[in-house]
Amino acid sequence: MPLPQLSQRIAAGAPIRIVAIGSSSTAGAGASSQNKAYPARLDHYLSERFRNADIAVLNRGINGETDDQTEKRIEADALSAKPDLVIWQVGANTVLRDGDQGLSERSIRQGVARLRAAGVDVVLMDLQYAPKMLEKTGVAPMLTRITGIATDNHIGLFHRFDVMRSLVESRGMTMADLIGPDGVHQNDVGYDCVARILAAGIEDAVNVHNSGLQR
Numbered sequence: 001m002p003l004p005q006l007s008q009r010i011a012a013g014a015p016i017r018i019v020a021i022g023s024s025s026t027a028g029a030g031a032s033s034q035n036k037a038y039p040a041r042l043d044h045y046l047s048e049r050f051r052n053a054d055i056a057v058l059n060r061g062i063n064g065e066t067d068d069q070t071e072k073r074i075e076a077d078a079l080s081a082k083p084d085l086v087i088w089q090v091g092a093n094t095v096l097r098d099g100d101q102g103l104s105e106r107s108i109r110q111g112v113a114r115l116r117a118a119g120v121d122v123v124l125m126d127l128q129y130a131p132k133m134l135e136k137t138g139v140a141p142m143l144t145r146i147t148g149i150a151t152d153n154h155i156g157l158f159h160r161f162d163v164m165r166s167l168v169e170s171r172g173m174t175m176a177d178l179i180g181p182d183g184v185h186q187n188d189v190g191y192d193c194v195a196r197i198l199a200a201g202i203e204d205a206v207n208v209h210n211s212g213l214q215r
Contacts, residue, residue, distance in 0.1 A: 001123060001156035001157070001158075001201055001202070001204075001205040002121070002154060002155065002156060002205065002209075003085060003121045003123075003156060003202065003205045003206060003209060004121065004209060005084050005085070005119060005120065005121045006018075006084045006085045006121050006202070006205075006206060007205070007206045007209035007210050008209075009084050010050060010053055010206055010210070011210050013052065013053070015053075015054040015055075015056075016046075016050075016053055016054065016055045016056070016084055016085075017056050017058065017081055017082060017083045017084055018042075018043075018046075018055070018056070018057045018058065018083055018084065018085045018086070018087065019057075019058050019060050019077070019078045019081050019083040019085070019086045019087070020038070020039035020042070020057055020058065020059055020060060020061065020086075020087045020089070021060040021061065021070060021073075021074075021077060021078050021086060021087070021088050021089070022060075022061050022065070022070060022087075022088060022089030022090065022092075022125065023061060023062060023063065023064060023065040023066070023070070023089065023092060023093050024061065024062075024063040024064060024065075024092075024093075024185060025038070025061070025089060025092060025128055025185060025186060025191075026038065026039065026059065026060070026061025026089045027059065027061030027062055027063050028040075028059070028061065028191070029063055029185045030179075030180040030182065030184075030185030030186055030187050030190075030191075031186070031187070031188055031191055032187075032188050034059070036188040036191060036192070037059060037061075037191055038186075038191040038192075038194050038195045038198075039057045039058070039059040039061070039195075040057070040059065041191055041192050041194075041195030041196070042057050042087075042195040042198060042199055043055060043056065043057035044195070045195055045196050045198075045199035045200075046199050046202065046203075048199075049199055049200075049202075049203045050203070050206075058081055058083075060073075060077040060078060060081075061089070064093065065093065066093045066094055066097075066099060066103075066104065066107075067090050067091065067093075067094060067103075067104040067107040067108050067111075068103055068104065068106075068107040070088070070090075070107070070111070071107040071108070071110055071111040074111045074114050074115065075114070078115065078120075079114070079115070079118055079120070083120055084120065084121060085120065085121040085122070085123065085202075086115050086120055086121070086122050086123075087122075087123045087124075087125055087158070087198075088108070088111065088112075088115075088122065088123070088124050088125065089124075089125040089160075090104070090108050090124055090125065090126065090146060091104060091108075091126060091127050091142045091143075091145075091146055092127050092128060092133070094138070094142065095127060095133065095136050095138040095139055095142050096132065096133065096136065096184065098136070098138060101138060101141060101142055101145060104142070104145070105145045105148075105149065108124070108146070108149050109149055109152075109153075112124075112149065112153050112155060113153075116153065116155070121155070121156070122153070122155040122156065123155065123156035123157065123158055123202075124146055124149065124150050124155065124156070124157050124158070125157075125158045125160050125198075126142075126143055126146045126147075126157065126158070126159060126160050126161050127139060127142060127143065127146075127160065127161045128160055128161065128164060128179075128184070128185075128186060128190075129160070129161050129162075129163075129164035129165045129168065129175075129178075130164075130175070130178075130179045130183060130184050130185075130186075131175060131179065131183040131184075132182070132183040132184045133184070139161075143161060156201075156205070158198050158201065160194060163193075163194065163197050164178060164190070164193070164194070167193060177189055177190075178190035178193065
C-alpha cells in the first residue's frame, strides 16, 4: 500500500486530511449512527495509532451510487478538500445490480488518474463479503478488475472482501456478526472491524515508507 504523500505529511507533523468516498457502505448504511460508520471509526483508530498527528477523515459516501456517479464528483467532494489520501470504495452497486462492469472500470480509472495527477495518495476498497453479494456471479470479475486498476496505477488496495471472509472463515465470527439483516450492509461490528484492519494497514505502510527515508 504505497502512501508517500500521507507518510511525508505524518513525518513532518502536518495536519492530515483523508477523504472516504463511495456509496452506502462508506456513507454508513446499516450503522446505528454516523459515528459507527467506517470513516468515523477509521478516524478513531488512526488517531490512536498516530497520537501526535492531527487527523481528520471526511465521509463523502452517498447511498446507492455507482462508480460512474462517484467519479463525477471527485473534484467537488474529494479534491476540493485538499486531501492527502482518498479511500475510494468501489464496485459494490454495479455487482449488486448486475450493472456494466466495463463502465465501472473506466470510471474508476479516470477518477484515479485525476486524483494521482493532483498528487493525492489513493487506496481502493473492494466489495463487502455479504450474503446478497455472494449470490452474484459478477463478484469474481469485479474483484479482478479492481485489483488490475490498483496494480496498473501502483496505488493501494484494501481487500475488504478477503478481510471479511477471513473474519468469518478463520476467526470464529458469523456473517450475522458483520452484516445487518438486509444481507448487504455492514453493521456496527462489521464497520469497526474493517476500520481497525484498514488503520493497521495504513500504519504499516507509513512506517515502511518513513523507515526507508531514515536509512
